[in-house]
Amino acid sequence: MKILDEGSAASAAEPSGAQRGPATADAAEGARAEGPAAVGLRERKKRARREALIDATHRLVARDGLDAVTVDAICEEAGVSTRTFFNYFDSKDDAVLGHAPWPLTDEAAETFATGGPTGDLLADLRVLVTHVLETPPTGHDRMRRGFELAAHEPRLLAKHIAWMERSKGELTALLTRRLGDDPSHPLDVVTTLVLFVTHTAVMRWDANGGEGDAADQVDAVIADIRALVAP
Amino acid sequence: MKILDEGSAASAAEPSGAQRGPATADAAEGARAEGPAAVGLRERKKRARREALIDATHRLVARDGLDAVTVDAICEEAGVSTRTFFNYFDSKDDAVLGHAPWPLTDEAAETFATGGPTGDLLADLRVLVTHVLETPPTGHDRMRRGFELAAHEPRLLAKHIAWMERSKGELTALLTRRLGDDPSHPLDVVTTLVLFVTHTAVMRWDANGGEGDAADQVDAVIADIRALVAP
DNA sequence: GCCCGAATTGCAGTCGGTGCAAGTTTGCAC
DNA sequence: GTGCAAACTTGCACCGACTGCAATTCGGGC
Known part of the structure; x- marks a missing residue:
């Protein structure tokens, strides 16, 4: 790093x-x-x-x-x-975004899969997302400049989302290990929500001028979702 | 229709x-x-x-x-x-997905923008999404076959998400009219969540063999989110 | 110094996508 | 039905992204 x-x-x-x-x-x-x-x-x-x-x-x-x-x-x-x-790079767009396989094969992933660190699903997801956001494969500033440019080029945003989508498989595997076949939290909702939370957090972080860490935004985003969806 | x-x-x-x-x-x-x-x-x-x-x-x-x-x-x-x-079509991919400008310029949109029909944000979003899902621009079955194929071609899924992303602007406009600058529900979260719910609902509908209407899944998805994100 | 494998390079070729300048077809008025 | 303008289609020439292949160069271990 x-x-x-x-x-x-x-x-x-x-x-x-x-x-x-x-x-x-x-x-x-x-x-x-x-x-x-x-x-x-x-x-x-x-x-x-x-x-x-x-x-x-x-x-x-x-x-x-x-x-x-x-x-x-x-x-x-x-x-x-x-x-x-x-x-x-596979494409011109990938070069802008600096896309590379994201290293999720950490102890963090292992911890999550085996039920840690807290045992509460939402809290642990938060930890996982935070961890991922703090260890980008290309360095913070290069990542940030990529987003900066992507914000003005719809096609790039799409590519980025597509790229996240690809890591959905990995995430699904992790969740399956952790949840077994617990039907109370359907995989599709959990995985997709994680992706969207991550995405929104990064976007906010960028919109705020890239101050601090993208992970700082995660809690705020979750809180907003909760407020919107509350009964 | x-x-x-x-x-x-x-x-x-x-x-x-x-x-x-x-x-x-x-x-x-x-x-x-x-x-x-x-x-x-x-x-x-x-x-x-x-x-x-x-x-x-x-x-x-x-x-x-x-x-x-x-x-x-x-x-x-x-x-x-x-x-x-x-x-x-703008691209080969668009032809598979049958992408065309989605007619959101209905009375439904107008109703939503002006605070209706129920007055509760979440409920009205539900109505809006349901309405959109029930009036596809290309016909249900063609839409379904598009998704069927997209499910096996990651690039298409990406294109579709990108396309939804594009309608985010429209949605944002609608929400701005309705919410003014109410800070209790930040626009980015609301729009993204709406897209997310729509997308997941469609995917589930497709996974279930396309029985009934995609709109039927909307409530279930919202319930799942609520369960996941509840304090 | 020498050799093996990895990385770089040029080249030829395919395909997606666009601008332009003709044709054709349709809608409409008379 | 004749004539005209606007809408569509089409062929063509062209650009740029991307790939497979075979030749070459370069780094690392001996």
């Missing part, structure tokens, strides 16, 4: 100088400080490239708008071949 | 015989019965083509899967030019 935060602080703060030409040098430098002692050069370069691509995409999209930016342009900006771009 | 139901019953039940060649004749016939006495030929043809395209898409996608079906194939099946396809 710290790795990403540092990395992003270094290379993402502002477009630096490199407006033109290959930014390979910058990117490589951006990844100089790695966390877990011995991370191979290979791995560092990979991360650096990935972040360079995301940053390049953000820069161009912020300036020209999503549809006006071609993948070729992004690649030129980042100094890689078009083909390589698609080795990193 | 009855128009569409009749039309779909006639031409959509099964692929009939026309597996090959222009289905223009079939399509034209499918639209023979128009509701509001005098609907111009132009309008009838338009609807017929639209439905023919949706049906052709459904047929091919059901057989070969979304990605294996090209727009050209759909057009050949339906007997129109490729260019025409895109006069009717």
Whole structure:
């Protein structure tokens, strides 16, 4: 986590100088400080490239708008071949959002599945969502800039929701382990509600200027739902 | 509404015989019965083509899967030019889902905006959602087949959610008129929750084999949310 | 230094989607 | 029914996203 935060602080703060030409040098430098002692050069370069691509995409999209930016342009900006771009992301949109498999395979997940930490379903879901929101795969600020841009591009919002939808399977598995076949909380409602709470929390966090943590909004959102739906 | 139901019953039940060649004749016939006495030929043809395209898409996608079906194939099946396809739909995906602007500009919307019918927010939302679910723009069965296919194609589900997201603006406008700036029910939560309830209700309805009306599920979903989120 | 596997790259090709400039068809008035 | 304007359809040329393949380069362990 710290790795990403540092990395992003270094290379993402502002477009630096490199407006033109290959930014390979910058990117490589951006990844100089790695966390877990011995991370191979290979791995560092990979991360650096990935972040360079995301940053390049953000820069161009912020300036020209999503549809006006071609993948070729992004690649030129980042100094890689078009083909390589698609080795990193499945689509142009994914690059804006920095989409990557979210690491839910934590002890947090395990704890939740086995009935912890409190034993109360809602409270534990809250913990789970909070935990997920606090450990993004790409670093807070890059994530935030992705959302910033997504807020103005409906298609991106859709992609993001679709991406969340995909993790529904994972969540369902977790819930099944925990709930067994307890019919009092149908899976479809629980999973979908979790997703929507998460989504709304992130959106509010972004709307508030990204201050603090997205997780801070979770409680407020739940409270609002409760108020609306109360008998 | 009855128009569409009749039309779909006639031409959509099964692929009939026309597996090959222009289905223009079939399509034209499918639209023979128009509701509001005098609907111009132009309008009838338009609807017929639209439905023919949706049906052709459904047929091919059901057989070969979304990605294996090209727009050209759909057009050949339906007997129109490729260019025409895109006069009717913005994308291949939209054709599967039969997406069209949803007519929310009813008295129902007006009633809701002005505080009716009951005066209780939740109850009135329920009425609104129910009303919307009972008057689909393309006919129940076509809608159902769209969902059927969407359930197996993640991308389609995403598109559908995105499409709902788009109507959020409309809903927000409605809510603003009704609520003014009542801070006790933040707009983002209300709109998102409405979408969520609608979506889940439709999914359940589909999972139950499409018996009855999607609206029937709305109450159950709300009850489940309440149970989950209760203090 | 040397070799293996991983990552990058160029290329050729498919498909989705759009703008434009003809045709055709429909609605309408006379 | 004739004629005209508006609405639709269609073919065509074109762009850009994305993929599979085969050649090449590059990092890491020996």
